[in-house]
Amino acid sequence: MGSHDEGSQSPSYPEYWEADVIMRDGATAHLRPISPEDRQLLTEFHGKQSEDSIYLRFFSYKPALSEKELVRFTTVDHVDRVCFILLLDDKMIGVGRYDRTSERAAEVAFMISDHHQGRGIGSILLEHLAAAARENGIDRFTAEVLPENRKMLHVFVEAGYDVSRQFEDGVVVVDFDIDPTEKSLAVMESREHRAEARSIQDLLTPEVVAVIGASADPDHAGFHAVEGILNGGYTGTLYGVGNTPFERDGLTFVASARDIPVKIDLAIIAVPRDAVESTVADCGRAGARAVVVMTGGYAETGAEGAVQQRRLVRIARASGMRVVGPASLGFINTSEEVSLNASLLPRMPPGGGLGLFSQSGAIGTMVYGAARRHRVGLSSYLSAGNRADVSGNDMMQYWEDDPATTVCGLYLQSVGNPRKFSRIARRLSRSKPVIVAKSEVTGLRLPPGHTGRTTQAPPGALDAMFRQAGVIRAGTAEQLLDIAAVAESQPVPDNNRVAVVSNALALSQLAEDSAIRLSMEPVVCDGNVDTSQGPQRAHEAIVDAVRRSASLDGVASLVVVLMPVPGLDHNALVDEIARQARAAECTAVGVFTGQFGSDAKTAMVHTTDDGAFLPCFDSPGAALLALSSVVTYSRWREQEYGHMSIPEDFDYDAIEKFLEKLKPQIPGDGLYELAREETTELLGHAGITVLESVRFSEPDQGVTAAARLGYPVALKTTDPHLRHRLDLGGVALNIEDEAQLRAAITTMNRALASFGTSDFEVQSMAAAGQTVVLRAIEDPLIGPVLSFGMAGDAVNLLEDWAHRVPPLTDQDISRMVRAPKASKKLFGHQGVPAVDTTGVEDLINRVALIKDQFPETASLDLNPVLLSGSVVTVLTATITLGDPGQRTDSARRAMRG
Numbered sequence: 001m002g003s004h005d006e007g008s009q010s011p012s013y014p015e016y017w018e019a020d021v022i023m024r025d026g027a028t029a030h031l032r033p034i035s036p037e038d039r040q041l042l043t044e045f046h047g048k049q050s051e052d053s054i055y056l057r058f059f060s061y062k063p064a065l066s067e068k069e070l071v072r073f074t075t076v077d078h079v080d081r082v083c084f085i086l087l088l089d090d091k092m093i094g095v096g097r098y099d100r101t102s103e104r105a106a107e108v109a110f111m112i113s114d115h116h117q118g119r120g121i122g123s124i125l126l127e128h129l130a131a132a133a134r135e136n137g138i139d140r141f142t143a144e145v146l147p148e149n150r151k152m153l154h155v156f157v158e159a160g161y162d163v164s165r166q167f168e169d170g171v172v173v174v175d176f177d178i179d180p181t182e183k184s185l186a187v188m189e190s191r192e193h194r195a196e197a198r199s200i201q202d203l204l205t206p207e208v209v210a211v212i213g214a215s216a217d218p219d220h221a222g223f224h225a226v227e228g229i230l231n232g233g234y235t236g237t238l239y240g241v242g243n244t245p246f247e248r249d250g251l252t253f254v255a256s257a258r259d260i261p262v263k264i265d266l267a268i269i270a271v272p273r274d275a276v277e278s279t280v281a282d283c284g285r286a287g288a289r290a291v292v293v294m295t296g297g298y299a300e301t302g303a304e305g306a307v308q309q310r311r312l313v314r315i316a317r318a319s320g321m322r323v324v325g326p327a328s329l330g331f332i333n334t335s336e337e338v339s340l341n342a343s344l345l346p347r348m349p350p351g352g353g354l355g356l357f358s359q360s361g362a363i364g365t366m367v368y369g370a371a372r373r374h375r376v377g378l379s380s381y382l383s384a385g386n387r388a389d390v391s392g393n394d395m396m397q398y399w400e401d402d403p404a405t406t407v408c409g410l411y412l413q414s415v416g417n418p419r420k421f422s423r424i425a426r427r428l429s430r431s432k433p434v435i436v437a438k439s440e441v442t443g444l445r446l447p448p449g450h451t452g453r454t455t456q457a458p459p460g461a462l463d464a465m466f467r468q469a470g471v472i473r474a475g476t477a478e479q480l481l482d483i484a485a486v487a488e489s490q491p492v493p494d495n496n497r498v499a500v501v502s503n504a505l506a507l508s509q510l511a512e513d514s515a516i517r518l519s520m521e522p523v524v525c526d527g528n529v530d531t532s533q534g535p536q537r538a539h540e541a542i543v544d545a546v547r548r549s550a551s552l553d554g555v556a557s558l559v560v561v562l563m564p565v566p567g568l569d570h571n572a573l574v575d576e577i578a579r580q581a582r583a584a585e586c587t588a589v590g591v592f593t594g595q596f597g598s599d600a601k602t603a604m605v606h607t608t609d610d611g612a613f614l615p616c617f618d619s620p621g622a623a624l625l626a627l628s629s630v631v632t633y634s635r636w637r638e639q640e641y642g643h644m645s646i647p648e649d650f651d652y653d654a655i656e657k658f659l660e661k662l663k664p665q666i667p668g669d670g671l672y673e674l675a676r677e678e679t680t681e682l683l684g685h686a687g688i689t690v691l692e693s694v695r696f697s698e699p700d701q702g703v704t705a706a707a708r709l710g711y712p713v714a715l716k717t718t719d720p721h722l723r724h725r726l727d728l729g730g731v732a733l734n735i736e737d738e739a740q741l742r743a744a745i746t747t748m749n750r751a752l753a754s755f756g757t758s759d760f761e762v763q764s765m766a767a768a769g770q771t772v773v774l775r776a777i778e779d780p781l782i783g784p785v786l787s788f789g790m791a792g793d794a795v796n797l798l799e800d801w802a803h804r805v806p807p808l809t810d811q812d813i814s815r816m817v818r819a820p821k822a823s824k825k826l827f828g829h830q831g832v833p834a835v836d837t838t839g840v841e842d843l844i845n846r847v848a849l850i851k852d853q854f855p856e857t858a859s860l861d862l863n864p865v866l867l868s869g870s871v872v873t874v875l876t877a878t879i880t881l882g883d884p885g886q887r888t889d890s891a892r893r894a895m896r897g
Contacts, residue, residue: 013078017132019894020317021086024120024191026199027289027320028895029093031128034083038092039070041085045092050114056149057111059171073097082132084125088116089284089319096125098133098141105140106133110152120191122155127188127893130178135884137660139653143174160184179652180853182644189423192893193397199322200390200398203290204333204380206265207236209342210257210288212279213270214240216247221270221294224344225330226251232332232341232348239264256282263287268330268342273297276326277312284319291316292342293325299386300327313388317895324390329361329383335404343383352377353406353488357395359384359413367411367437367477374481374615376488379404389895393417396424399432407488409480411437418462419783422469422805429470433487433633436471437480438462457779457803458787464803465782468812470636472629482626485615490587492634493556496520498627499549502561503531503542511561511591511620518628523555535567543576550584557627558584561591561620578612587630589623590616642811647687647842650849654685659856662881671858671880679879686846690874693763699745702762703738709764712736715744717752718759723876724791724864728752734765766875769868770825770835774844776851776860778882784851786816788844791864794822806852813841813848826867839872840865858882 018032034042046054046065055061065073076083076097083097093113098106108129112121130141145152153172156163160183161176209229213222222242229238230250239260240246240253247253254260257267257279267283269276269291276295283291298309309326316323324331330343334351341348344361345368354376358364364383371378379402384390392410399405408428415421425434466473472487474480498520502508505528512522529545531538542562550558558581574590581588617623646652658681665672674682680690694705695718706713715732716723722730729751732744745760752758771791779785788802789795802819804812817823817837828834843865850857858880866873 014135016894017078017084017128019128020314021124021893022192022195022199022895023124024118024195024198026195026197026202026322027088027119028199028317028322029121029320030087030314030318031084031124031894032087033078034074034076034085034095034097036071036074038074038085041087041092042070042074042095045095045111045113048113048115049111053111053114056146056152057109059146078132079136082129082136084128084132086121086125087318094121094125096122096129098129098138100136100138101142104138105142106138108141108143110155117151120195122152123159123191124893126155126159133178134656137657139177139179139656141174141176141178144171145174146170147172158187160187188893193400193424195893196394196397197401199290200394201401203266203322203324203390204331204340204382204398205335205338206289206340208239208260208262208264209234209236209266209268209340210239210241210260210264210283210286211268211270212241212257212283214242214246214251214253215270216244221344225268225270225294225342228330228341228343228345228348233339234341235337235339236265237262257286258282260286265289266342267291268294270294277308277315280312280315280321280323281319284316284321288319288321290322290324292328292330293323293385294328294330294344295325296327296385298326299388309386309388316389322390322394323388324382325385326388327361328385329358329364331380331382332378333380334378343381345381349381350375350377351379351404353379353404354409354484355379355395355399355402355405355407356381356409356411357384357392358382358411359387361385363411363413363477367409367480370477370481371484374485376481376485379406387414391417393420393424396421396428396434400424400428405432407433407435407484409435409437409484411477411480413438415462415781418465418781419805422465425466425469425471429633430637433483433492433630434469434471435474435480435483435487435629436466437474437477457777457782457785458801459799460801461779461782461785461787461803461805465785465805467636468804470633472633474629479622479625482615482617482622483629486587486589486626486630487633489613489615490581490589490630491585492637493587493627493631494634494638495554495556496628496631496635497523497555498557498559498624499523499552499555500559500561501529501542501545501549503529503538503565504561504563507561507563507591507593507620511559511624514621514624515559515628518624520557520624520628520631523552531562531565531568535565535569538565538568539573539576542573543580546577546580546588547584550581550586550588556587557631558586558588559591559620559623559627560588561623563593574614574616575612578614581614582612587627588614589627590614591618591620591623592616593618640811642809642814644807644809645845646849647846649687650846651685651687652853655682655850655854658682658685659854659881663856666856666881666883668883671882674879674881679877682879683874683877686850688843688846688874688877690877691763691766693761693876695759695761697759699742702745702760703741706735706738706741706762709762712765713741714763714765715741715748716761716763717748718761719752719755722752722755763875766866766873767868767871769866769871770832771864771866772826772840774840774847774860774862774865776847776857778851778855778858784848784855786844786848786851788816789820790822790825794820798822804848806848808845808848808852810841810845813844816844817841833869835867836870837867839870840867843872843874855884856881 013033021031080100085092086094093116096110098108100106110122163176166173211225214226215222240251264286267288299306333340358367399408500511515522696702712734717730735741773791775787784806786804794800800820800822802816804816861878862874864875
């Protein structure tokens with residue numbers, strides 16, 4: 001890219017600069033750089049502005065833009081002059097630009113449509129302009145604003161930047177650094193959260209719904225959509241649109257969406273695939289805020305279907321609409337104020353605190369069935385189908401603010417934007433349990449139509465991301481609902497001490513064994529509850545044992561494991577156990593075997609008088625697994641969150657300038673490996689020193705280098721697979737003089753002759769200690785992933801790694817260092833001297849900052865890193881650079897689709 005003469009063809013810009021965005025009110029719009037072809041759009045936009053708006057932008061009234069101004073404003077080079085426009089219904093509703101004024105600064109200006117004020121357009125434009133400016137080496141924005149233009153002044157101040165203002169010649173001169181700060185990132189995250197939550201709230205709470213493709217044919221999806229809505233007791237207004245009249249109480253039938261006399265909020269589309277696009281466009285013209293596309297046959301059918309799916313989403317977003325689907329089962333909102341079953345599921349589930357999300361309709365049906373079997377009430381449910389737009393991340397944004405949702409459950413076949421998922425889930429988990437069901441066998445999978453990315457993350461990285469974010473992992477839909485039944489109905493336990501009450505010693509011991517295996521502490525095992533004296537005495541004995549056990553000092557959880565007792569009123573017993581546990585503020589689960597278990601499952605409902613609830617299970621193992629999952633979540637929530645810190649010698653600006661200089665070296669679809677000197681320079685700007693080494697091919701060169709470095713030295717082959725293998729002859733240590741060095745070179749040449757390598761390097765010897773490995777990659781599906789482990793067989797053969805996703809707090813890093821099993825060696829194991837981990841934790845923090853702040857760094861490999869007492873020595877480092885546009889979650893708000 002580069003500057004060019006006005007009037008020439010506009011140069012290209014990064015593809016990711018173009019994006020769909022969500023405005024403050026939840027509606028979507030399309031943002032892209034301006035082009036010379038936009039002159040008419042800009043002319044129409046300017047012509048509809050009020051005199052006041054034009055005056056505030058240009059400091060004088062311009063009823064129309066001149067031809068020269070149109071050329072200048074629409075022709076930019078995307079480097080020194082950048083301009084973004086925001087489009088809705090193919091009309092320009094906002095424009096923002098910057099013009100470089102010096103090497104590191106630019107002047108910025110905005111104009112927002114009078115008819116779209118208050119939708120957060122200025123903030124969106126500022127975020128994207130700032131991100132583009134940073135890519136082009138600009139780190140400061142200035143602006144001249146009239147004092148009466150308070151809205152624009154607020155845009156700058158409320159963005160979270162440290163803004164300075166001066167009054168000069170009748171205008172306010174605004175100046176601020178655009179490098180991301182903790183405050184500015186928090187502001188952007190908060191705005192993103194509010195906008196996405198609002199868009200889902202609008203989706204789930206429509207006042208007017210239209211079923212496009214409503215049909216009297218009971219085999220048609222349009223029939224089941226209408227029946228589900230009406231039978232669910234929808235409180236709003238329902239219209240049916242179709243070719244054949246459909247008479248049904250509560251339904252107003254029309255032949256076309258254009259015949260609906262009021263603005264529709266939601267359209268459910270169940271028409272043939274060749275009619276979907278035109279139907280979506282009609283819904284946009286009718287003012288709909290969202291569409292649910294039940295029709296399939298899109299990306300799941302192949303490449304052509306994927307192209308049509310993307311076009312469908314573009315049509316919807318261009319009119320400000322969100323899209324659920326295609327191939328969606330629909331959604332449910334059990335709120336009494338709405339009571340909307342906008343799905344193909346047969347009946348409205350009971351209300352409750354569990355929010356559910358799934359992708360495919362088949363899995364959605366399975367999860368829905370599991371919820372009914374577990375008697376867990378739902379607050380909301382959404383099936384995303386191909387997940388072309390609305391995703392699990394959107395639902396989590398909504399659930400965070402939804403008072404009706406107390407537990408969040410997601411059945412995921414894929415994680416569309418895992419870095420964003422991690423960020424949202426970590427925040428949401430602080431207030432509400434987040435349970436994710438995902439196969440233990442398969443890795444990450446993309447939804448239909450999401451092509452071109454495959455995961456490169458090491459095994460266990462996804463689970464590590466879940467744990468870091470406080471997410472409770474479930475292997476199946478049944479496990480998800482088991483955990484949800486406990487989390488939704490019981491207090492979160494504050495420790496892992498569990499009491500076991502049983503009328504059978506074998507069952508009690510089985511429960512105790514399960515508790516120990518799951519890292520819980522059984523504090524009492526009462527296997528002698530006498531239930532042989534008749535039903536009434538059995539009831540009393542069980543309730544008394546529950547009361548005593550639940551009240552034991554330090555007990556947070558209670559497991560009641562019972563075998564059948566003839567004549568016992570199971571429903572009454574379940575109710576009484578629930579009451580006793582609640583009175584003691586104890587987390588309780590029941591395990592009832594045989595037919596007793598089936599009866600107890602049926603009784604697993606809220607009691608009619610005071611709302612006590614007891615989750616019931618068929619086996620101790622399932623009950624303890626669900627309970628321990630909630631205990632693990634409780635421990636995570638009680639952990640100190642920690643804080644993120646940037647060391648004083650971490651030179652952000654120097655790294656940015658260095659990477660900017662290397663950008664031309666990065667191939668468009670590949671990686672650029674830094675030379676050794678470049679690696680040393682980059683890490684040096686981050687405060688990381690790499691122990692000097694010298695490569696050579698002739699022995700005399702090695703001898704000269706060793707003399708300069710100073711003996712003793714180490715000799716290594718440059719072969720990447722052998723350079724760390726002392727056992728294979730790729731390393732020789734503690735070489736004391738020239739004679740030993742020459743002999744070592746001869747020996748290594750002979751040992752490695754079969755490997756075809758003859759180049760070596762010599763390096764000063766570091767103090768003896770423990771060796772570790774630190775790696776960081778940019779995974780296409782997870783984003784930046786840091787991996788830490790002890791060097792050698794622990795990581796090479798046993799995959800004994802700890803993985804984390806930045807940004808990292810000091811507590812994240814501390815736990816990361818202690819997570820690998822072999823890390824015990826760092827803390828004095830079997831006579832091995834302990835090391836001070838402060839230095840390696842500082843090193844991890846610096847690498848995490850590089851990966852988090854500079855997405856160009858595709859990979860970093862520090863191997864080995866030597867820890868000796870409090871000294872950390874990086875012996876070898878390798879860095880590759882790649883396309884920063886591949887980052888799955890960047891410093892600009894954009895919808896992924």
